[in-house]
Amino acid sequence: MTAVAASARPSASAPSAARTSDLSSALPVSFRGLRRTFGTGGSAHTVLRDIDFDVREGEVLAILGPSGCGKSTLLRATAGLDAPSAGSVNIGTTPVQGIDPRCAFAFQEPRLLPWHTLQANIAIGLPKSSSAKTGKAKVARLLELVGLDKFAKHRPREVSGGMAQRASLARALARNPGVLLLDEPFGALDALTRIKMQDLLLEIHAAEPTTVLLVTHDVDEALQLADRIVVLGKEPGREGDGATIVRTVVVPDERPRDRGSAELARMRSSLLESLGVEGH
Amino acid sequence: MTQLGNPDLTGNSVTPTSAHGLKATGVDVTTAGAAQPPAPDQGGSTPANGWSPAGVLEKGWARLLLGLLLPAALIGAWQWSTSAGLFSVVQLPPPAMVFEAAADLIQRGELGQHVAISTQRVLIGFAFGAGLGLAFGALVGLSRVADVLLAPTIGALRAVPSLAWVPLLILWMKIGEDSKVTLIMIGAFFPVFTTVSLALRHVDKNLVEAGRAFGLKGLKLLTTVQLPAVVPSVFSGLRLALAQAWLFLVAAELIASSMGLGFLLTDSQNNGRTDRLLLAIVLLAVIGKITDALLGVAEKWAVKRWA
Ligand SMILES: Nc1ncnc2c1ncn2[C@@H]1O[C@H](COP(=O)(O)OP(=O)(O)OP(=O)(O)O)[C@@H](O)[C@H]1O
Numbered sequence: 310m311t312a313v314a315a316s317a318r319p320s321a322s323a324p325s326a327a328r329t330s331d332l333s334s335a336l337p338v339s340f341r342g343l344r345r346t347f348g349t350g351g352s353a354h355t356v357l358r359d360i361d362f363d364v365r366e367g368e369v370l371a372i373l374g375p376s377g378c379g380k381s382t383l384l385r386a387t388a389g390l391d392a393p394s395a396g397s398v399n400i401g402t403t404p405v406q407g408i409d410p411r412c413a414f415a416f417q418e419p420r421l422l423p424w425h426t427l428q429a430n431i432a433i434g435l436p437k438s439s440s441a442k443t444g445k446a447k448v449a450r451l452l453e454l455v456g457l458d459k460f461a462k463h464r465p466r467e468v469s470g471g472m473a474q475r476a477s478l479a480r481a482l483a484r485n486p487g488v489l490l491l492d493e494p495f496g497a498l499d500a501l502t503r504i505k506m507q508d509l510l511l512e513i514h515a516a517e518p519t520t521v522l523l524v525t526h527d528v529d530e531a532l533q534l535a536d537r538i539v540v541l542g543k544e545p546g547r548e549g550d551g552a553t554i555v556r557t558v559v560v561p562d563e564r565p566r567d568r569g570s571a572e573l574a575r576m577r578s579s580l581l582e583s584l585g586v587e588g589h
Numbered sequence: 590m591t592q593l594g595n596p597d598l599t600g601n602s603v604t605p606t607s608a609h610g611l612k613a614t615g616v617d618v619t620t621a622g623a624a625q626p627p628a629p630d631q632g633g634s635t636p637a638n639g640w641s642p643a644g645v646l647e648k649g650w651a652r653l654l655l656g657l658l659l660p661a662a663l664i665g666a667w668q669w670s671t672s673a674g675l676f677s678v679v680q681l682p683p684p685a686m687v688f689e690a691a692a693d694l695i696q697r698g699e700l701g702q703h704v705a706i707s708t709q710r711v712l713i714g715f716a717f718g719a720g721l722g723l724a725f726g727a728l729v730g731l732s733r734v735a736d737v738l739l740a741p742t743i744g745a746l747r748a749v750p751s752l753a754w755v756p757l758l759i760l761w762m763k764i765g766e767d768s769k770v771t772l773i774m775i776g777a778f779f780p781v782f783t784t785v786s787l788a789l790r791h792v793d794k795n796l797v798e799a800g801r802a803f804g805l806k807g808l809k810l811l812t813t814v815q816l817p818a819v820v821p822s823v824f825s826g827l828r829l830a831l832a833q834a835w836l837f838l839v840a841a842e843l844i845a846s847s848m849g850l851g852f853l854l855t856d857s858q859n860n861g862r863t864d865r866l867l868l869a870i871v872l873l874a875v876i877g878k879i880t881d882a883l884l885g886v887a888e889k890w891a892v893k894r895w896a
């Protein structure tokens with residue numbers, strides 16, 4: 310797999326190809342004492358607690374953690390789709406209150422409107438300010454970038470799950486967001502398409518600065534894409550309390566990185582250990 | 590059925606066409622589509638040139654002919670029973686007499702009037718009733734406040750049997766068109782209101798959230814996500830409403846009118862004209878079925894477009 314990766318990756322990218330707009334500026338994100346409890350009274354159950362963290366503008370942050378630990382909840386709080394029970398999220402200098410237009414979300418499921426074509430679905434991501442003409446051109450470019458230009462007029466149910474997921478990614482990219490929230494965006498893709506989409510993400514990130522919060526189950530993906538990785542999990546001794554950031558890892562070296570490097574292999578097994586997977 | 594050859598619609602042609610996908614990034618994506626072949630198109634499952642019973646049942650003309658079998662048999666039985674003398678002419682006149690009654694009324698120019706005025710009342714009442722049902726259904730389905738404020742009252746009004754409105758409507762609006770159209774509006778309102786408000790409450794929350802995440806709200810969210818999602822339910826509500834509209838039309842015309850198919854019913858009853866009475870019933874059946882079929886065509890189109 311690493312051999313495929315090395316050959317498939319483009320050389321330090323041609324920014325003009327990936328560029329989808331001229332307007333875009335990455336924004337920093339900060340979490341302050343964030344807690345999220347679902348339910349009240351006896352059925353109350355805390356999912357996230359004491360999240361204190363700063364994401365630099367333009368940084369790619371990967372979020373790892375076991376299933377159900379609250380990764381999606383954290384992204385939803387960042388986008389303003391969910392309100393924290395305590396603490397706050399700030400984007401730039403202003404707190405997130407309600408749905409935040411500076412964010413774009415690629416959900417864990419594609420969530421495309423079944424009665425629209427892929428093209429029309431992607432167009433929903435366009436920022437409000439964009440004119441009809443530039444919007445159309447941008448959607449066409451994005452369709453090409455995610456390899457769906459031949460399927461522009463197809464409905465979501467006429468394409469595969471992986472194709473729908475790419476359309477959902479394109480919809481988020483169409484927004485030129487200050488903060489790009491990606492919830493396992495490559496989960497439904499086969500190994501090769503996944504690597505291509507990861508490379509595409511890096512290209513777009515290089516061409517248009519944006520802060521990326523990327524939730525993933527895949528340690529290799531995190532090591533390949535992120536500047537830093539946080540691991541969400543329960544602290545030993547406080548298992549009943551909800552997950553928090555139990556580890557932060559800075560990934561060295563510029564991207565693209567050599568998937569075979571010994572350093573990454575070491576980090577990989579150490580991260581897997583943090584996630585509770587022994588013996589790798 | 591003819592879709593087999595259409596590259597845009599069939600699953601198996603999907604794979605090769607994605608070959609140029611990622612050109613712009615300098616990445617070859619030849620196999621990108623191959624890993625997840627989309628589900629095969631359902632429409633392509635009928636054998637292209639083989640004969641199958643299911644295939645014949647799909648054809649429009651065959652369905653029409655088969656659907657007419659039972660009515661033809663009924664007319665046959667009707668004819669037979671009257672010529673065998675099972676019923677007196679007053680109880681059940683033979684088909685030919687009903688036919689003559691129709692010809693007679695057409696000649697006098699009355700039948701067309703009866704049909705026209707009844708159809709007009711149904712269409713106007715249905716349009717306004719369904720429109721209001723859609724508006725209130727949307728309000729109650731989307732807003733918890735409106736739900737709490739309005740739903741109990743509307744539910745109570747719905748419990749009032751249709752005929753109970755008639756004396757009041759006549760008192761308020763006299764025996765003109767208004768009272769009849771209003772009664773039909775009431776009949777058409779509730780099915781649409783109920784189906785739309787219920788359906789809107791059950792729209793996929795994930796889709797609505799995705800819409801909101803991309804800045805849609807209010808009317809724009811309604812027209813982009815919520816209404817399209819309930820189109821199939823809206824149409825089943827509309828078809829129920831149309832049936833109700835015909836029901837309420839007859840109720841209105843039976844009681845107070847000087848024209849229309851309901852009037853033809855009471856008038857014939859009073860004059861002992863069983864032939865005209867049967868004619869009115871047959872006409873109600875036929876026109877009701879035609880309007881429902883027209884709505885069915887619209888429904889088919891809309892479901893295909895929106896679902
Ligand atoms: N609306 C809600 N009401 C009640 N509980 C919720 C709600 N949303 C999420 N939860 C709970 O929060 C926890 C974390 O959910 P979340 O979706 O954030 O997990 P996740 O880390 O994204 O998991 P996965 O990797 O499987 O996607 C789960 O235990 C879930 O039951």
Ligand SMILES: [Mg+2]
Nearest residue numbers: 380381417492
């Ligand atoms: Mg999740």
